[in-house]
Amino acid sequence: MRYLIFSTLALFFHSVSAAPDFQAVVDSSGGEASYRTIGAALAAAPAASEKPYVIYIRNGHYREKLTVNRSNIALIGESQKSTLITYGAFAGQKMPGSDETWGTFHSATLTVLAPDFSAGNLTIENSFDFLANDALDRDHPRKIGGTQAVALALDGGSDRVAFRNVRISGFQDTLYANTGRSYFVDSIIEGNVDFIFDAGTALFENSDIVNRRRAGGRMPSGYITAPSTNIDSPYGFVFLRCQLRREDGVPAQSVPLGRPWHPTTDFDDGRYADPDAIGASVFIDTYMDDHISREGWTSMRGTARDGTKSMVFTPESARFFEYLSRGPGAAVNAARRQLSTEEAMHYARDKVLRGWIPPFADP
Structure with a gap:
């Protein structure tokens, strides 16, 4: 049954321009659409569905902050470049009507908390102007903190989520993949600081992973991954x-492939860096431009039991590996x-997806 559902969704994806079969239409300009916002279409979706509930989104700029908490939802855009879901929340920003801030994990433009979600032919963007703030001096009166700004968050009950021909855009902490299995194919993920991070299992296939510049030529200019994979999970980011x-503007030799993140966690005996977060990032048969640092990986600080950031976790303490890297940023040395x-x-x-066959995955 699950195979038939995936086959139906794959057929839908590849024939979307030819009067696709959908359960709801979103059109920001009105017309004959059922809904003018994606949020309204999601609210009308069934609480549980045995097959994908497909929401077709016509081209437009949808300024919405969305949460998917119902299973088997599919968001299919008219085109990746012109179907744009965007919001500009960031960690240090106060939530509307509150003195509390969003924090990193609630800043996402799109948050998926349910299983069997899929999306294609669209862009998910966090539009916070990271570069404008990054360009300000540390003591500038308009300088703000908490610049983590997530575009896509996979958390809670998220599992078996799939994306094809999507662009996920931000700067710091673009993609928060914390739980379950996720699959990205023929897609673009772009950011700069730790822009693919946390504890989930995520497989990226035939996709462009794009480093965006920092203001003022900072070095390192960014880090691609910051996994916090639990020691019991064999796979993190692949x-x-x-x-x-x-x-343009990202210097050569300025970007490590990743650094090991041990989140500060509450334990019975105190609050400190999680010792079981043994991050896993693996690059196989991947082209690397010259912005990748020759050392490949770098260390990351964590919280000690005394509350200071005095712990240093080295790349060798994590599960960081490569196989058949190529291009000007590829190298084979003791550090890689x-x-x-x-x-x-x-x-x-x-193996990475533990037998799950994603919708619209090629054979």
Whole structure:
């Protein structure tokens, strides 16, 4: 049954321009659409559905902050470049009508909390102007803190979520993948500081991972991944046949592939860096432009038991590996650990996703 559902969604995705079968239409300009906002269409979706509830979104700029808390929702846009979902919340910003701030994990433009979600042919963007703030001196009166601004958050009951031909855009903390399994194919994920992060299992296939510039030529100019994968999970972030690219203005040798994040966590004996967050990031058969640092990876500080940021977690303490990297940013040295051919075979799609077959995944 699940295979038939996936096949139906795959057929829908590839034939979307030819009067696709959908359950709701969103059109910001009105017309004959059922809904003028995506939020209204989501609110009208069934609480539970045995097959994908497809919401077709016509081209437009949808300034909405959305949460998906119902299973089997599919958001399919008319085109990736012209179907734009955007919001500008950031961690240090006060929530409307409150003295409390969003915080990193609630700043997302789109938050998925339910299983079997899928999306295609659209852009999800956090529009917070990170660069304008980044350009200000540290003591400037308009300088703000808490610049983490998530575009897409996968949390709560999120699992078996799939994206094809999507653009996920932000700067710091663009993609928060905390729980479950997620799959990204033929897509673009762009940001600068730790822009793919947290504890979930995410597979990226044939996608562009784009580093965006910092203001003032800061070094390092960013970090691609900051995984906090639990030690009991064999897979964190896996990149298969991807392309690591950069915007103009991102210097050569300025971006590590990742750093190990040990989130500050409450335990019975105190609050400190989670020792079981043994981050995992693996790049296989991936093109790397010259912005990737020769060392490949870097360290990250964590909270000690005394509350200071005095703990240092090195790349060697994490599960950071490569196999068949190529391009001007590729290198083989003692700092960039390589998988053997036999080890790389354990990172095939079916193994990483533990048997889940994503909708619209190629054979």
